[in-house]
Amino acid sequence: MSPLxxxxxxxxxxxxxxGPLCVGIDPHASLLVEWGLNDDVAGLERFSRTVVEAVADRVAVMKPQSAFFERFGSRGVAVLETVVREARVAGTLVVMDAKRGDIGSTMxxxxxxxxxxxAPLFSDALTVSPYLGYGSLxxxxxxxxxxxxxLFVLALTSNPEGGEVQHAMRADGRTVGATMLAHLAAENAGEQPLGSFGAVVGATVGDLAxxxxxxxxxxxxxxxxAQGATAADLPRVFGPALRNVVPNVSRGVLRQGPDPVALRDAARRFADEIRDVVADA
Ligand SMILES: O=C(O)c1cc(=O)[nH]c(=O)n1[C@@H]1O[C@H](COP(=O)(O)O)[C@@H](O)[C@H]1O
Structure with a gap:
């Protein structure tokens, strides 16, 4: 596999x-405690390594949530570097969830x-926010x-507050979210078999017809x-685009830890449910 x-x-x-499942690595303080770990850097490291060892050799994508590593300062970021490296070595693609977005020169x-x-944190993809204008990316x-x-560009996010920005109607009659999707379609035009510039579209957002x-x-x-959507919702939300959907599950899997077998089983259950709905679509 060429790095380029x-x-x-x-x-x-x-x-x-x-299969398309993405397992999130979200070391919430409450999960560390549920796993019997201390809410410290050693707990963070143990948690993350356990998740990577349990599933990185079998899922297509893993998504570390940078916030939960940054909370520990430079030592947390050092753990994040290790997580990214080890997950990639184990054969999964890593999407860094840092939702970055700034004026172009800072971007x-x-x-x-x-x-x-x-870069020490080089990842296969990064989540980014286009709300300083798509061109700033x-x-x-x-x-x-x-x-x-x-990149995964936030288009229609899963949180209920997102609509006030993303569903806002522009003067040209398109919503802001639809505009971001149109930018991505232009970015990926002609790419085979799939473009590299994705959108974040929450599984919770309802009908996107x-x-x-x-x-x-x-x-x-x-x-x-954890946010309430199920695999069965995916065909209704995504329609014919389902084939390109990468569903992310974080707490839904992580709450089954720390037993690696239980983590693996949970990931497999989600993966099986998703595979079935994609096959039936
Ligand atoms: O970019 C994301 O991954 C993201 C976008 C979005 O619209 N909603 C959303 O929940 N996320 C992230 O996806 C993960 C969801 O975690 P769970 O709700 O525990 O499965 C978290 O890391 C969120 O930050």
């Missing part, structure tokens, strides 16, 4: 081989931090292309499990 092979192509293959710095192949798009990485989800890129769908 585009993320979209690598993701398509991983989804075909392993270039964030891009260097996550999307340059020599330009440096991240460029560096991702150069390094075979990808009025949105064109055909962006020729992956759709990261958080919200399954």
């Amino acid at each position: 092979e585009p993320f979209g192509a690598r993701l398509r293959r991983a989804m075909d081989e392993r 270039a710095g964030y891009a260097e931090a996550y999307l340059h192949k020599d 330009g440096p991240a798009v460029g560096l991702a292309r150069e390094n075979g990485a990808g 009025s949105y064109d989800l055909d962006v020729n890129g992956p759709l990261l769908a958080p919200g399954v499990g």
